[in-house]
Each structure stands twice: as structure tokens, then as C-alpha cells.
Amino acid sequence: MQDFIFESRTRIVFGRGTENRVGEETARFAKRVLLHHSGGHVVSSGLLDLVKERLAEAGVGWVELSGVKPNPRLSLVRTGIELCRRERIDFILAVGGGSVIDSAKGIAVGLPYQGDVWDFYDAKLAPQTAARVATVLTIPATGSEASNSSVLTNEDGPWKRGLNAECLRPVFSILDPELTFSLPPYQTACGIADMLAHIMERYFTAVPHVELTDRLCEAAMKTIVRNARPVMEDGDDYDARAELMWAATLAHNDLLGTGRAGDWASHRIEHELSALYDIAHGAGLAAVFPAWIEYNLDRDVRRFARFASEVWGVDGAEYDPEQAAREGVARLKAFYRAIGLPASLEEADVPLDRVREMAERAVVKGPLGSFRKLAASDVEAILRIAARPRA
Amino acid sequence: MQDFIFESRTRIVFGRGTENRVGEETARFAKRVLLHHSGGHVVSSGLLDLVKERLAEAGVGWVELSGVKPNPRLSLVRTGIELCRRERIDFILAVGGGSVIDSAKGIAVGLPYQGDVWDFYDAKLAPQTAARVATVLTIPATGSEASNSSVLTNEDGPWKRGLNAECLRPVFSILDPELTFSLPPYQTACGIADMLAHIMERYFTAVPHVELTDRLCEAAMKTIVRNARPVMEDGDDYDARAELMWAATLAHNDLLGTGRAGDWASHRIEHELSALYDIAHGAGLAAVFPAWIEYNLDRDVRRFARFASEVWGVDGAEYDPEQAAREGVARLKAFYRAIGLPASLEEADVPLDRVREMAERAVVKGPLGSFRKLAASDVEAILRIAARPRA
Numbered sequence: 001m002q003d004f005i006f007e008s009r010t011r012i013v014f015g016r017g018t019e020n021r022v023g024e025e026t027a028r029f030a031k032r033v034l035l036h037h038s039g040g041h042v043v044s045s046g047l048l049d050l051v052k053e054r055l056a057e058a059g060v061g062w063v064e065l066s067g068v069k070p071n072p073r074l075s076l077v078r079t080g081i082e083l084c085r086r087e088r089i090d091f092i093l094a095v096g097g098g099s100v101i102d103s104a105k106g107i108a109v110g111l112p113y114q115g116d117v118w119d120f121y122d123a124k125l126a127p128q129t130a131a132r133v134a135t136v137l138t139i140p141a142t143g144s145e146a147s148n149s150s151v152l153t154n155e156d157g158p159w160k161r162g163l164n165a166e167c168l169r170p171v172f173s174i175l176d177p178e179l180t181f182s183l184p185p186y187q188t189a190c191g192i193a194d195m196l197a198h199i200m201e202r203y204f205t206a207v208p209h210v211e212l213t214d215r216l217c218e219a220a221m222k223t224i225v226r227n228a229r230p231v232m233e234d235g236d237d238y239d240a241r242a243e244l245m246w247a248a249t250l251a252h253n254d255l256l257g258t259g260r261a262g263d264w265a266s267h268r269i270e271h272e273l274s275a276l277y278d279i280a281h282g283a284g285l286a287a288v289f290p291a292w293i294e295y296n297l298d299r300d301v302r303r304f305a306r307f308a309s310e311v312w313g314v315d316g317a318e319y320d321p322e323q324a325a326r327e328g329v330a331r332l333k334a335f336y337r338a339i340g341l342p343a344s345l346e347e348a349d350v351p352l353d354r355v356r357e358m359a360e361r362a363v364v365k366g367p368l369g370s371f372r373k374l375a376a377s378d379v380e381a382i383l384r385i386a387a388r389p390r391a
Numbered sequence: 392m393q394d395f396i397f398e399s400r401t402r403i404v405f406g407r408g409t410e411n412r413v414g415e416e417t418a419r420f421a422k423r424v425l426l427h428h429s430g431g432h433v434v435s436s437g438l439l440d441l442v443k444e445r446l447a448e449a450g451v452g453w454v455e456l457s458g459v460k461p462n463p464r465l466s467l468v469r470t471g472i473e474l475c476r477r478e479r480i481d482f483i484l485a486v487g488g489g490s491v492i493d494s495a496k497g498i499a500v501g502l503p504y505q506g507d508v509w510d511f512y513d514a515k516l517a518p519q520t521a522a523r524v525a526t527v528l529t530i531p532a533t534g535s536e537a538s539n540s541s542v543l544t545n546e547d548g549p550w551k552r553g554l555n556a557e558c559l560r561p562v563f564s565i566l567d568p569e570l571t572f573s574l575p576p577y578q579t580a581c582g583i584a585d586m587l588a589h590i591m592e593r594y595f596t597a598v599p600h601v602e603l604t605d606r607l608c609e610a611a612m613k614t615i616v617r618n619a620r621p622v623m624e625d626g627d628d629y630d631a632r633a634e635l636m637w638a639a640t641l642a643h644n645d646l647l648g649t650g651r652a653g654d655w656a657s658h659r660i661e662h663e664l665s666a667l668y669d670i671a672h673g674a675g676l677a678a679v680f681p682a683w684i685e686y687n688l689d690r691d692v693r694r695f696a697r698f699a700s701e702v703w704g705v706d707g708a709e710y711d712p713e714q715a716a717r718e719g720v721a722r723l724k725a726f727y728r729a730i731g732l733p734a735s736l737e738e739a740d741v742p743l744d745r746v747r748e749m750a751e752r753a754v755v756k757g758p759l760g761s762f763r764k765l766a767a768s769d770v771e772a773i774l775r776i777a778a779r780p781r782a
Binding site: 209211220227242259 | 394614
């Protein structure tokens, strides 16, 4: 086990109707907030109006900034920073999914900084402070509601970059599984792929003696896999929606990574897919992660065999670990396909003509991963495995 | 799943040599602290001197209060409150195990209160505020290093009472598994029984649809059970000590109870044992918990069968759940005995002449438990089952 610091301070308010508490929760921190969202469903569903009502009742005012897109854009973050400065606001309430929350975090971290907020995402310097962020979550997926991370896309490039800093952790997040009933199947599935990937990135570690967190990871992965089908079949299944929502948060609040080194190469590779083709993050992960496993199988075949056995119920891992590990990859791909996601680049409509370019872009800041360090040639090889539609 | 609020703000600094960071961590909060400990091993091992050195280097002064006993006493807490008031101190640094931390929390919560601190423990009112507490942990057991609870013994009675309040959660806790190398086997075993019991209290719930936390509980219980033997055989096994130390914290920081109703009857019954006979909490739990399970088997035999199967590897739970559940209880008792703990009242040297009195004292604030509500007659029946040495 590695030494670690664990500090996950976000207050989680979980359950039916908890969005009604947004006023009192916010009033503990601010009298006036930036209300940040994507427009669309949060408006048409009435959620935004309810949030405004509760804020008003609690004596909290707001300025609104709508228009967040999936793969949230740096340009809107810059607009938000200007708006908050002009309006003297230093609390951002994100109502939506991971894109809205990540955009809110971008605004929060750029607000007290005199330079360009992209400096942080481009790893030129580490932020020490940020305005406060809180969330009313509508999509269980990114875990951004309790994580210290934010991912933005800079349209000049385009570059998709992630930032991790403790000051980015929301002060509270409201999680009502009923708000996710209306999520379309494809978005539900992308969320499932994303939360599962957050655990796999931590689970596939080269650090030995991580017994407790191995089992905690397996517990969360099993729960996600076994509640995916109920939710795909009946979007209004509260119990299954609740399991997925809580699992998504725990997948990425750092608990499951304590004492371990995460890998994150698959995420970095996926960022290149999203940057060039603007595909949904979860779908990109489904297309890439199985290939990453296949490419790295020989690095620690017993870990992948255990993954197959514990998460996918594959038998015989103790007799033929490689065979079990390969069966695990096959079941992972079958799972993605069963919930309507692509399990290869072709299924994701990603052409192969820019594979080398993506590989080179992925390693522009240095080799990827910690389970095995990956150079551009490794990334290219992974993308070529991912290209095989039925491999 | 029940609605819940989860907020576990304690900063955990985990790993080898982390006690050297106590100065910088403390200096973020206070310039002068109450240094609270039990004397004895923390002094002779040199840990206390090291802590003082690091505090001094960080410019933090201290006033010392030693003498905490197992089942920490109200009288010393009162002394600490007076001392802090006189010295104008509002930060308590606990160096030691759960007793020292609980005593520190008692001082912290009594400090801003004009009345008698026992009012809180006697449930006369709920505390809204407390001085800050931080810890350098030496015994993985109670989970008090990241919990919102404190248990004190009032010598007038004697009464042993627990208090839960968010303001009691330490601001930081330093966990170095190497500090636990020198723990004697009996204390190690008592700690193991305590952490296991904290999970069992949450695991045996009547709340349905708690799939994720069921699995997380099982993951933690398995890890505790499987690392107990290595640690009993070789106290210097860093990896096993580290697994137990992190498991003990997660067992009681409320994560594993999210969405569930805990039972806590066994803890309340044990408190009567400790109050009257001053036996170690972990030993008392080992003597009582198997009897609680046996008495409640018919309430939800499948849950106990699952416990047997998942934690103890008992086969056949799907064919004969009752038989499997009983085998689970037998293995739990065998486990306690294997690590040197009593698995019955007789083995704990608790005579039977005050069983009725203990049962009546246990329910003086109302029936116990949530898995099944227990009246005095139920508690007496459980204690009589616990009295059977080889049942």
C-alpha cells in the first residue's frame, strides 16, 4: 500500500426530493450565486424553476449562465469568469451533469486568478484556491459532484485536458435518483461506462498489497454491472438508479484509489477521441478500454484474471489465468454492447486515418499511464486493437 | 435504500512516518493545543517526544493532560475542560487510541458549553458546536479518528454512554501503521473485534435494496478477517497492519452505513458489560455479538446466511440458509477464540448474577436496536445465550 492523503469533504445530500433543500444548503455559503446549467432538459423538466424557487425562499439571489455542452468548452468558462467578476459572485451552483459541473469548476478556479484559466488545465501551474462550487446532479457518470477534477475542451486545438486540485471539490452535492429517471438510455449507458472506467483506472494498478481497496473496487464494479440492466430496462427503477448514482460518486471521490496508483491512460486516449470527434466520453471509453486491457494483459495477467472472476463471474481463473482474463475482456465488450455502447472504434464511428495523430497528441505531455508507461507507439497499437470490430 | 446525508470531512494522512507531519498539520489550525494522552506506551516508545518536537518546530505550543484510561472517564474530561478554559485553548490533539480520542472529544464538546458535559452523553440535548480535535492514532479499533462519535464512562453509576454529533469529527488524523507494530496481541485482537463489530452493526439491517453498501461491508469484513491472522502471527507485518488500520477507519466513518439503518444493540449491551466489569470493549463485543445473531436469526435468516457465505466462506447458503447462518455464527466464535478473545460471558469472566440488572440498565433510555427492537427481556435472553460457553 502506498502512503496517501484522503480528504473528501463534499457534503452529500442523497435521496428523494433532496433538490428541495438546495436553498437552505446554498444559503449557508452565499447570498448570490452563478446558476450554471446547459439549458434543455433541466429547463423543460421544471427542475431549474424549482431550484430558483427554493433559492428565492432561502433569500439567495442568482445570475444565470446557460449553454454548457457535452465536452464543456473553455470559451463558456471564460464568459462565466467575466460574468462572475462583473457581478461580484464567488459561488457557482451547477445544475446538471458532469459537463456542467466541470464547467462550473473551470469558472471557480479561474475567478481568483489573474492569468488565463487554461494555464491550470495545460499544467503550467497548480491552482491554490478557487471559488466555491456546489451541485444538483442530474446524470450519474463523471463523479465530478464529489471529485477534485474538471475536464475542459479548448476549441483552439482542439485540446481536451483534465485538472485535479483539492480546491475544486464541491462543498455540497444534492443527489436525487428520481432526477435520473428521465435520462435517455444512451446517456444512462454512457454514464455507466464512465463510472465503471473510473474504478478500472484505479483497480488496474502495479502497487502490491492493496487488499481492502481491491475488494472495495470489486464491490462497486459488481454493483454497477448488476444494476445496469435493470436501469436500461426500466428507467424508473428507483433502487437500481440509486445504486448507480451512489456508486458513480464513490467511483471518483478518491476513496477507491487510496494507497494505489491509478493508471488513467485510457482516459487520456479517450480525450483525444472526444477532442477530434466530439463523441460522448462514456462511449469513447467503451471503445478504448478493452483494447487497453488486451494490450497490457501480459503486464499482470493475474490481476486481469481476478477482474474477470470477481466482476464478471468467469470460472477457472486459478487454472488458466490468461484464458480467464481474455474471457473477462470479451464479457466487458459484450456488456458495453448490451447497453448500447460501441466496443470498438468502428462501432463508435471513429475512422482510422488519424490514429497516429491521436497517439502523438496523447503523449504530448509525456508517456501515459502508471500500470505500464505508454509511448506514442503503444497508444497507436492500442488504438489499432480498438479498431478491430469483433476482436 | 434510505435517504441520507454523508459528510466525512476528516483529513487522513496515512503511511510510514506520517507522525512527523503533526506539526505542520496542527499549525494550520492552532498555535497552542491540549496534548491529550494516556501516558505509558506513547511516552516510553518516544512517540510523545517526537510529537512535541514536531509541534515545537512548527511553532505550536501545548499544555499536557495525561492519564486517559480504557473506557475513558468523565472525571478526566471535566479536568480537561477546566484546564482548557484556564489556558484559553480550543484545540485538542489526541495521541493514542480510541479512549484518548473519545476523551478528547468529550473535552472538545464540553468546552463551549456552560452546563455539565454529561448532558450531551445523557441525551438531554444535542451539541451544536465543539472545539476542534485532531489525532495521532496508535490503535486501530474504534474508528474514532474519523467518526462523529465518542463514548464516555460516568463513574457515578457507573454509566457508559455514546454521543454522536458532526461537530465531533476530527479535523485531521495521522495514521502510521508502523505505530501499531508494538501493540500487544490482546489489544490488537480487541481492536479487530471492535472494527468488525462496527461493520456488523451496519450490515445487519432491515432496510432493503442496499446492494452497494452490502458489498462494501463484505469487502471490509473479509479484509479484516483475512488480515487478522497475519497480524497476530507477526506484529511487524506492515501490509497487514495497514489493511487493518484503514479498514478500521472506514468501518466507522459512516460510509458503510449510507442508506442503511444500523442496529447498535450489541454495542449498547456491551456498554453495560464494560460499565460494570470494566472489560475491554472489543472483548465484550466478542462475548455478546454471536449471541445477538443467534437470537435474531429468524428475523432475516438469509441475511445471516449471506454473512456466512460472503465473509466466512460457508457453502450451501442457497440450499439451507439456516444451517449456513448457524455455521457462520460458529465460525465467528471460532475466529474470536483463535485471536485470543472470549466468545462467551464465561470466557470473559463475566458472572451471571447481574444479567437481569444489565438488561434493565441497557434499555433505560428505551428499547435497543433497529434490526429488531429489543426490550429488557430480549436483552436478558441474549445475555443468557452469551452465557453458554460452547453454544
